[in-house]
Amino acid sequence: MTQKQLTEKAIDLLKELISIPSFSKEEDKTAEAIQNWFTFFSIPFTRENNNVYAKNKFWNDGKPTLLLNSHHDTVKPNQGYTKDPFDPHIEDGKLYGLGSNDAGGCLVSLLATFTHFYANENLSHNILMVASAEEENAGKNSLRGLLPNLPKIDVALVGEPTLMNLAIAEKGLLVFDAVVKGTPSHAAHPNEDNAIYNTIKVLEWFKNYTFNKTSEVLGEVKLTVTQINAGNQHNVVPSQVDLVLDVRVNDKYTNQEIATILKSEAPCELKERSLRLNSSSIDKNHALVQSGIALGRTTYGSPTLSDQAALTCQSLKLGPGDSTRSHSANEYIYIHEIEEGIDLYIEILEGFLAP
Incomplete structure (x- = not known):
């Protein structure tokens, strides 16, 4: 499958995810849709509660591990919606629907990126793809609850809308x-x-x-x-x-x-109330960040929380879409943002994963 075809399939998956209500703790049907993605590409996966994860084909316990993570739960639509939040439709290049920007566009882009690298035998890192649940409410069955059952993670790329710039720290x-x-x-x-x-x-x-x-x-x-x-x-x-x-x-x-x-x-x-939602960051000189900088991406600090708060390793927040659209009425993401996001994810990881 070509990269263009992979991108088209990712956009189709995003439309499907939008059409399925997936409020935090109620993501069972979107988890099934993500399972179907892995099944279509003959990628073995594991599901724990509503978290779905997979390893790259040539996993090697002697290599460090890169986590690719984004979430498939959403908040509930607010009263400002004038469009059906579960009707994925495109107007003027914008794909509308609840969760399109936060963080469906990031999730399907990372799934496409993981699939692109899945069968590559010569990578510097293992790749662990996690589509997580309960991110919006930091629930017990979110990435935090899943981590004890995952392999050791050395560095993470967390998909949240950043306009594909590099959020190297998060409050x-x-x-x-x-x-x-x-x-x-x-x-x-x-x-x-x-x-x-x-x-x-x-x-x-x-x-x-x-x-x-x-x-x-x-x-x-x-x-x-x-x-x-x-x-x-x-x-x-x-x-x-x-x-x-x-x-x-x-x-x-x-x-x-x-x-x-x-x-x-x-x-x-x-x-x-809780001490567990700590700040997170990654060294600006880390090879993952430098790979993005080499492609013209800028660095900044993010004021918003994500699943990064559950991680103890260095982590980078990066994804298509704009954080200011998150939780807004008539949420949308541009189709070209997804297309460019997948291209950039792949280019950044090509630089980072080269042996």
Whole structure:
């Protein structure tokens, strides 16, 4: 099969994936469609829950392993849709449909790329292709849950929309529940310890707080208060105000370090929900990155999370499509982005996988 034919088949698969609802934890039918891809090309595969993965034909345990990964689950369509989110159709060169950009275009492009290299006997690395589930909700049966059953991974290429530029770092995420306390009372009586008024100073503290270490690629750690809740009656001063903090962590800190700093310094009670979504990165001088730079691709730091957060090895985020379209109404990806994405993936890996 020619590369052009492989690309056409990848686009057909993307249309099929769009037509199948595949919300996180409900990806069983898209997993079957991906299995059918491997079956068509006579590639042995394994399915665990709704994750589907395969190894290249000439796997050699003595070689390092390159992971190719993207996900086939989607968020639910938002109320802004004016087009059927499950109707894959092309208008003005754009393929519309839920999951087309995030991350169906990346997934089918990586599947085509893996298939292109599958039977190549002379590669510097093994290739492990994983079409993962539950990425959007970081679920227990996502790539994170699959990793203990996979071979050791030395470097990863994670498919997310980056306009085929090289995201060499990705911010981690920490969410905190914060509590500002006070003295409950009847609204008619004086109260110098009103929890809502106490919250004003706490909000100012969070608004003005900065972390010392700035990343060359990812910039500063970003702390944002995103939710606030208190009270249930007009005439009762509540005993506490509940806040939620969203903290985007650069590659100069671990999530544990951020949690330790904030819990010791913040003027209120804090409890982190999870420490597992750490930042990730790859050395700019890594051969995989340099292969992309040699083809004119630029490097940058990504503020959005992906399955990279589950990995402990160096990882690069790269894929067709534009991250700003993700989770938007009437989501789409250009057909030419998929075509160019497959070409670039193959060219980058040809440079990287040469023995």
